[in-house]
Amino acid sequence: MAKLEVWRGSMHDDKTVGGITIETITVSPFSENCMIVACGATRKAAVVDPGDEAPRILARVRQLGLEVSRILLTHGHIDHIAATGEIKAETGAPIHLHRGDLALYEKMSEQARAFGLPVEERLPEVDVFVDEGSVVEVGDLSLEVIFTPGHSPGSVCYLHRGDENARDEFSRDGFVFSGDVLFAGSIGRTDLWGGSYATLMNSIGRKLMALPETTRIYSGHGPMTTVGRERLSNPFSRDFVSNIL
């Protein structure tokens, strides 16, 4: 049994460890965390949830000497997808989304209007529909898709499973990009279109909390956390932990 370890790093303690690069770029008035994750051996990278500020994201990609081979969307809310078109135009990388959020994705301009934002752009077509168990390769790095609805009907998380024999920290602990499903000390809201509190609790309890406690959680908003920390201290843990058994 792995011992419980609580992550003690700083808010955005991104770094390159053993070849894997994980970087957070917080964008837009929504303070959304766009993530860059890259394989050190091939320098191929995925951009997760490009919510805004494409030039900043692309500048960092270039600075790191990476080639974007995937655009991974955790869900279809505007704060996670608005820069998808620009990243696609610049890199040609395929766009990944769960079909359950296609309606949201296709209605980005309606979402923009609801927030009073001047976005009329139509996003490019989704290239790959991911689902529970899909595996996405980013160079030599593989990410597994976990279907975690509740915040939106097609929310997914992208997981790199930990391997306790791995030499580097990221590979040993494992990490997951959780979008708006789970945050440090909070959960995704369930009052938006297609949201459901019961479904979200089920997703968090059965899927995310089933991961080893060391697994790092990179959320769509706010600081990084771990499965172990949320299990212990998340104010909603009584509700989602009751779904584990």
Ligand SMILES: [Zn+2]
């Ligand atoms: Zn959202």
Ligand SMILES: [Zn+2]
């Ligand atoms: Zn969000």
